[in-house]
Amino acid sequence: MxxxxxxxxxxxxxxxxxxxxxxxxxxxxxxxxxxxxxxxxxxxxxxxxxxxxxxxxxxxxxxxxxxxxxxxxxxxxxxxxxxxxxxxxxxxRPEEYYHLKHGMTRTHSEVINAALYVAPGKALDLGCGAGRNALYLNLLGFDVTACDKSRQSIDALKTIIDIEQRDHISAGVYDINEQLINGRYDFILSTVVLMFLQADRIERVIRNMQQSTNDGGLNLIVAAMSTEDYPCPLPFPFTFSAGELAGYYQEWEIIKYNEDPGELHKTDAEGNRIKLRFATLLARKRP
Known part of the structure; x- marks a missing residue:
């Protein structure tokens, strides 16, 4: 147990x-x-x-x-x-706790995997949504800052934090397009978020994530792509092209990188979950 x-x-x-x-x-x-x-x-x-x-x-x-x-x-x-x-x-198990108790979407599998590569420290969840990943990391012992553009999502997360009486986790409204990260972290994650940002802000956001990561710390990014074999059918402001995300992390130790097909929770007109490629990167900042 x-x-x-x-x-x-x-x-x-x-x-x-x-x-x-x-x-x-x-x-x-x-x-x-x-x-x-x-x-x-x-x-x-x-x-x-x-x-x-x-x-x-x-x-x-x-x-x-x-x-x-x-x-x-x-x-x-x-x-x-x-x-x-x-x-x-x-x-x-911790990754199922908030799903079973509060009905939240399950912890992202890439966040569960990433937690194996970093000791609990300071974590920043950029675009946390309702907070499923931030809450999981907090259970593991991370001091978590969770932020999202949606006031409704942040209010819902704060409610769960209060119900659970959790310490070392804070949540606040934050527009990734417009604001810069305040502080330095051992783990910065952004899962299924960057495709909602303005295309001309992506490089600045990624460079800001990198600069705000402590030496030896991790970045985790999962975001939609649009490729010839899986053209993105949704009007996202931005999607990664082949190899683009990995290119930003050439000076880092890349622990995991793939561009595998995946599914969104959103469905098409026939009720099938929409399929497209996702760029998934887990990288460690070299000293």
């Missing part, structure tokens, strides 16, 4: 109030672990196969607690003593 976080705890149950659904065969969703705590009495618990056969069964007490139930493992509560009291909680 070292890397898991509790995102939901249900009310206590006794032998009378234990829901019938938990006496039947069930499992948790993908990415969700279950922890059942026996507060009093005894509880008989069974792990089951896909064919509903008992694989193993145990009697648990407060002093002999049940193990953490792995995602999608079939199980059920068989019975409990008359004085049984228990409580169920659900756990997940």
């Amino acid at each position: 070292q890397d898991l976080i509790c995102y939901k705890t249900l009310p206590e149950w006794d032998s009378r109030t234990l829901p019938e659904a938990f006496r039947q065969r069930h499992n948790t969703h993908e990415g969700v672990w279950a922890k059942l705590t026996v507060l009093q009495g005894t509880l008989c618990f069974a792990f089951l196969s896909e064919n509903n056969e008992v694989v193993e069964s145990h009697e648990f007490t407060r002093d002999a607690p049940p193990p953490l139930v792995a995602p999608q493992r079939w199980h059920r509560i068989v019975s409990g003593s008359a004085d049984m009291r228990c409580q169920l909680a659900f756990y997940c």
